[in-house]
Amino acid sequence: MKQAGILNRITKPFVAVVERHYPDPFIFLIVLSVLAFILALFLTDASLSEATWAWGGGLSLLLSFTTQICLTLITGHALAHTDSVQQLLARAARLPRSSAQCYAWAALVSGLCSLLAWGLGLVAGALMARQLAKVGEERQWRLHYPLLVASAYSGFVVWHMGYSGSAPLFVATDGHALQGLVGLVPVTDTILSPWNIVAAAVTLIVVSLVCPLMRPAASDVIVLRIEQADLPQQSEIADTNRGLAAILNNARFLSFIAGAAVLVYLVLWFVREGLSLNLNIVNWSFLAGGLLLARSPTHYVELVTRAGRTIGPILLQFPFYAALMGLMSDTGLVNVISSWFAGFATEHTLAFWGFLSGGLINLFVPSGGGQWAVQGPVFLQAALDLGADPALIVMGIAYGDQWTNMIQPFWAIPLLAIAGLSLREIMGYTFVILLVTFAVFGTTILLVPHIS
Numbered sequence: 125m126k127q128a129g130i131l132n133r134i135t136k137p138f139v140a141v142v143e144r145h146y147p148d149p150f151i152f153l154i155v156l157s158v159l160a161f162i163l164a165l166f167l168t169d170a171s172l173s174e175a176t177w178a179w180g181g182g183l184s185l186l187l188s189f190t191t192q193i194c195l196t197l198i199t200g201h202a203l204a205h206t207d208s209v210q211q212l213l214a215r216a217a218r219l220p221r222s223s224a225q226c227y228a229w230a231a232l233v234s235g236l237c238s239l240l241a242w243g244l245g246l247v248a249g250a251l252m253a254r255q256l257a258k259v260g261e262e263r264q265w266r267l268h269y270p271l272l273v274a275s276a277y278s279g280f281v282v283w284h285m286g287y288s289g290s291a292p293l294f295v296a297t298d299g300h301a302l303q304g305l306v307g308l309v310p311v312t313d314t315i316l317s318p319w320n321i322v323a324a325a326v327t328l329i330v331v332s333l334v335c336p337l338m339r340p341a342a343s344d345v346i347v348l349r350i351e352q353a354d355l356p357q358q359s360e361i362a363d364t365n366r367g368l369a370a371i372l373n374n375a376r377f378l379s380f381i382a383g384a385a386v387l388v389y390l391v392l393w394f395v396r397e398g399l400s401l402n403l404n405i406v407n408w409s410f411l412a413g414g415l416l417l418a419r420s421p422t423h424y425v426e427l428v429t430r431a432g433r434t435i436g437p438i439l440l441q442f443p444f445y446a447a448l449m450g451l452m453s454d455t456g457l458v459n460v461i462s463s464w465f466a467g468f469a470t471e472h473t474l475a476f477w478g479f480l481s482g483g484l485i486n487l488f489v490p491s492g493g494g495q496w497a498v499q500g501p502v503f504l505q506a507a508l509d510l511g512a513d514p515a516l517i518v519m520g521i522a523y524g525d526q527w528t529n530m531i532q533p534f535w536a537i538p539l540l541a542i543a544g545l546s547l548r549e550i551m552g553y554t555f556v557i558l559l560v561t562f563a564v565f566g567t568t569i570l571l572v573p574h575i576s
């Protein structure tokens with residue numbers, strides 16, 4: 125990497141500001157909570173005690189979801205560190221033929237996996253970034269590790285356009301809460317619509333092209349952080365005796381039986397439910413794969429133990445985000461914000477204002493399903509009043525939800541935990557991706573009413 129990318133000069137100020145002034149994710153969360161309290165007190169009829177009650181009641185809203193995310197990280201991390209997957213990732217990381225291609229490859233792999241399942245995208249993106257960094261060291265490429273990780277997170281910007289998109293799947297499910305208002309909105313009109321597929325492809329191409337253009341010059345400080353503890357290694361708990369315990373602990377067929385049992389269940393699931401992916405199925409897929417590929421039950425326990433250190437920030441912060449969601453929802457603050465945007469929209473601009481309001485609300489409620497539950501009714505009612513296409517409104521809000529993830533640390537936490545970086549080291553780069561994808565998403569949402 126002899127020369128900097130052509131966008132490096134534009135990116136540098138963002139990186140400098142973020143590294144100097146952007147708070148840690150937990151501090152960011154506290155500031156958001158204080159702001160939400162102030163807005164709720166001034167923009168709604170809620171009193172301080174009512175707002176506090178709504179906030180406190182929300183603390184437990186995401187407990188099951190928190191468990192799911194922790195399992196995603198632990199089982200995904202353990203699977204990725206089995207010998208076979210390490211070899212596969214290493215081979216995939218060798219496909220780029222230049223340092224610039226590494227950044228594009230990290231974004232592309234993460235984006236394609238995110239379109240299949242958002243949890244898979246986060247785990248796969250972080251692990252691919254680590255493997256690319258290792259390959260860069262071997263080939264003596266001066267790769268910038270924070271930009272590699274930022275590129276991987278940038279691919280996540282398309283998750284709501286894919287198979288695990290919360291809002292489009294919600295309105296396509298028979299019996300959903302808003303069916304009486306808009307009926308069923310099939311996925312062929314939303315995530316499988318030609319215009320959304322084209323937009324997803326264009327977004328991934330643009331992001332994959334922009335990430336290498338942000339690379340710093342070789343003279344700049346290059347950070348590579350690959351810990352020896354994360355490299356494949358032999359069992360840390362070696363049995364020195366030859367008794368029954370040692371035989372069972374190291375018996376690969378036992379972990380294989382457990383993994384096969386989970387795999388059989390997954391086969392039955394897909395036979396009965398079709399190609400229906402949710403976070404639980406992703407987790408059980410990771411679990412089955414890890415058990416099947418582990419050297420022994422003891423080896424898999426070791427892999428899970430090493431993965432467990434990634435979940436601390438999630439266990440701390442997710443309850444506070446749940447409380448923030450409860451505050452925004454129960455005080456009516458989300459309805460106030462959504463109604464303000466919808467109030468001056470037209471038939472052709474309603475989806476665009478849904479996109480912008482979705483991006484704003486996502487900063488406070490960074491959950492696709494939770495955000496749609498509180499924002500969807502306002503915009504779908506406005507769509508009915510204005511004669512706008514409900515499918516476009518759904519995708520407009522979905523685009524906004526995924527868009528501001530580039531500056532919202534909530535979803536970066538799992539990826540950063542695996543990658544071993546802090547938020548400030550990547551957010552300057554993802555801010556540039558925020559600006560670039562605004563052009564793609566905004567243009568799509570504004571053009572579709574005129575071409576459909």
